[in-house]
Amino acid sequence: MKLHGATALVTGANRGLGHHLAQELLRRGAKVYATARRPELVDLPGAEVLRLDITDQASVDAAASAATDVDVLINNAAFTAGGNLTTGDLGAIREVMDSNYYGTLAMIRAFAPILARNGGGAILNVLSAAAWTTVDGNTSYAAAKSAQWGLTNGVRVELAPQGTLVAALVPGLIATETLRDYVRAAGLELPEHVMIDPADLARVALDGLEAGxxxxxxxxxxDAKATLSGAPQAFDLAALAG
Ligand SMILES: NC(=O)c1ccc[n+]([C@@H]2O[C@H](COP(=O)([O-])OP(=O)(O)OC[C@H]3O[C@@H](n4cnc5c(N)ncnc54)[C@H](OP(=O)(O)O)[C@@H]3O)[C@@H](O)[C@H]2O)c1
Incomplete structure (x- = not known):
């Protein structure tokens, strides 16, 4: 689908990958709703800024009422620090599932009728290679991303009849502050070349969306997808740190 002239809504646009996705959409000539829990932190001249917490149904409904012209929905927002499943804080584990799975689902349920009315359009869900491996230290996040992958595949089938393209972005390591903090806390140091720059990834993502x-x-x-036919394995962050 062509992004020039499209109307896109990006969740979590105040920082990290979401900021770069919104910026790249603006560069390609799309109208952009840049959404965030704290809209005052959004720095994207040219975008329409909306307050949105994807885990709050009233907030999701308000965004859907305000942005009725959307034909591209980008589900980027996520809480990523759930920790391990057997030892992590259960509240954090639930928050990871709430944002990655139920938050994404709430957005899709609210915007699917809008996309249908606007010609079908597209949904891009930001997943992670962790969906296809796991990450010791953050297994709850990997499990939530696996659930989000299943959700993405299910919604693709359900929304095909209305002409909505449902795509998944599956990156490995994005050089955002959140990843840098995580790696530092693990006592590791990653060489820059193993991470993808979020601005570069935003271009790859939107090229893919435009290509269908x-x-x-x-x-x-x-690499993670290629492991799926073998025995399950954990992602080895320490090996990448060398
Ligand atoms: N960084 C990586 O290495 C990596 C790798 C693979 C996939 N990913 C995925 O890429 C996406 C972006 O990652 P990132 O590194 O850019 O993350 P980030 O910098 O930590 O940003 C996360 C964004 O999500 C927002 N958010 C969290 N919970 C929310 C909620 N309930 N409602 C609305 N917004 C919410 C945050 O808002 P606040 O500022 O208010 O907290 C923030 O804007 C995520 O889906 C992540 O799982 C990241």
């Missing part, structure tokens, strides 16, 4: 791809992978994402 249903899975858009970076190198680590592609």
């Amino acid at each position: 791809d249903i899975e858009i992978l970076d190198r680590i994402g592609a």
Whole structure:
């Protein structure tokens, strides 16, 4: 689908990958609703800024009432620090599932009729290579991303009749502050070349969407997918740190 002249809504647009996705959409000539829990933190001249917490149904409904012209929905927002499943804080584990799975689902349920009215359009869900491996230290996040992958595949089938393209972006390591903090806390140091720059990834993601791809992978994402026919394995962050 062409993004020039499209109307896109991006969740979690105040920082990290979401900021770069919104910026790249603006560069390509799309109208952009840049949404965030704290809209005052959004720095994207040219975008329409909306307050949105994807885990709050009233907030999701308000966004859907305000942005009735959307034909591209980008579900990027996520809480990612759930920790391990057997030892992590259960509240944090639930929050990871709430944002990645139920929050994404709430957005899709609210916007699917809007996309239908606007010609079908597209949904891009931001997953992770963690969906296809796991990450010791953050297994709850990997499990939530696996659930989000299943959700993405299910919604694709359900929304095909209305002409909505449902795509997944499956990156490995994005050089955002959140990843840098996580790696630092693990006592590791990653060489820059194993991470993808969020601005570069935003371009890859939107090129894929414009080409009609249903899975858009970076190198680590592609490697993770290739492991799926073998025995399950954990992602080895320490090995990448060298
Ligand atoms: N960084 C990586 O290495 C990596 C790798 C693979 C996939 N990903 C995925 O890529 C996406 C972006 O990652 P990132 O590194 O850019 O993340 P980030 O910098 O931590 O940003 C997360 C964004 O999500 C927002 N958010 C969290 N919970 C929310 C909620 N309930 N409602 C609305 N917004 C919410 C945050 O808002 P606040 O500022 O208010 O907290 C923030 O804007 C995520 O889906 C992540 O799982 C990341």
